[in-house]
Amino acid sequence: MGLNRNVSLNTGLQYKGREPMLTFVLHRIGGLGIVVFVGTHILSSFIGGQLGHAGNVVYESWIFQIIIFFCATFHAINGLRITILDLWPPLIEHQREAIWIEFAVFIPLYLIAVYVIIHTALGG
Amino acid sequence: MQVTLKIFRFNPEVDKKWHYETYTLDAPETDRILDLLEKVKGHVDGTLSFRRSCAHGVCGSDALRINGRNQLACKTLVRDTGAKITVEPLLGLKVIKDLIVDMKPFFDNYKTVLPYFINDSPLPADGKERLQTIEQRARFDETTKCVLCAACTTSCPSFWGSETYLGPAAFVTAHRFIFDSRDEAASERLHILSETNGVARCHTVYNCTMACPREIQITKAIGEIKLAMITGKLD
Ligand code: SF4
Ligand code: FES
Numbered sequence: 001m002g003l004n005r006n007v008s009l010n011t012g013l014q015y016k017g018r019e020p021m022l023t024f025v026l027h028r029i030g031g032l033g034i035v036v037f038v039g040t041h042i043l044s045s046f047i048g049g050q051l052g053h054a055g056n057v058v059y060e061s062w063i064f065q066i067i068i069f070f071c072a073t074f075h076a077i078n079g080l081r082i083t084i085l086d087l088w089p090p091l092i093e094h095q096r097e098a099i100w101i102e103f104a105v106f107i108p109l110y111l112i113a114v115y116v117i118i119h120t121a122l123g124g
Numbered sequence: 125m126q127v128t129l130k131i132f133r134f135n136p137e138v139d140k141k142w143h144y145e146t147y148t149l150d151a152p153e154t155d156r157i158l159d160l161l162e163k164v165k166g167h168v169d170g171t172l173s174f175r176r177s178c179a180h181g182v183c184g185s186d187a188l189r190i191n192g193r194n195q196l197a198c199k200t201l202v203r204d205t206g207a208k209i210t211v212e213p214l215l216g217l218k219v220i221k222d223l224i225v226d227m228k229p230f231f232d233n234y235k236t237v238l239p240y241f242i243n244d245s246p247l248p249a250d251g252k253e254r255l256q257t258i259e260q261r262a263r264f265d266e267t268t269k270c271v272l273c274a275a276c277t278t279s280c281p282s283f284w285g286s287e288t289y290l291g292p293a294a295f296v297t298a299h300r301f302i303f304d305s306r307d308e309a310a311s312e313r314l315h316i317l318s319e320t321n322g323v324a325r326c327h328t329v330y331n332c333t334m335a336c337p338r339e340i341q342i343t344k345a346i347g348e349i350k351l352a353m354i355t356g357k358l359d
Binding site: 004 | 134136142189191192193215216218219220225226279281284285327328329330331333334341343344347348350351
């Protein structure tokens, strides 16, 4: 009896979990991005020929690099935060501060990388 | 002030799908969301169904999703929510009627972690209490405060994915006994929690900690269980 309500992705994303949930979602997106990047890389080398070359062009493009740098860096820094907190549970009480530190490290790092990528792409 | 209260409605006898109904009420900002629900039930629509008992944050009956976040209706004021309020049942559990969900999977998970004191050793020589130091008692003080409202478990994406995931509330209770110096079944509980549906599926989202009306540091308690599992130490 009762109304079955599987929690759809959309419903789940609407839950107001604030910063920690945001990092959780971005971590998943980051992981997925890395899989796509590595997947395209392997597939392009495996297929070879013109199609493989087209794959290379995609993942080597600066737009793709801006996205993949976001995915990899966020995934790594967030993973580091989770690992540190997992190994020292007393620190978990300061999880909010940990997230602020994470963003304080991630945002400048990412912005510098984006600047370098664009600068290089535009022939710098 | 005037508030608009949008409530999730589902009557299993007539509805195939849920819908929302909106009520406009006059309410001081010191009113609790539970007061608003009582007003609707008492004066507008007596068929509105929801659970409540103590109305003071002790029984854990009225955990609901209020403006998209799990909270106790009796502990949330209009002042905190603003004039636009949406009230929905907890996620991940079947809706029986309106705001009432089927708590069976939640309590089944709870029972899995042996939520009771286990000590088969003979009583101390005086035949009275099993004594404990203040520090030993403080070790698990926080996790004794759970009122089993399910706000934590139903805010957890791992539980949304599968209701067989034991969930934060079960871990909180497990923690309460694992770190109790008088209890003797810690290793048994740690073994249960190391199964597929145990603590390994906690992805440290912190939704549970943020949702807990008793302000229990749930993710920290889970972290301590994870560490105890790895190190085999309970200090
Ligand atoms: S740990 Fe907190 S949120 Fe979870 S059931 Fe207990 S009181 Fe409710
Ligand atoms: S009615 Fe008891 S906790 Fe809210």
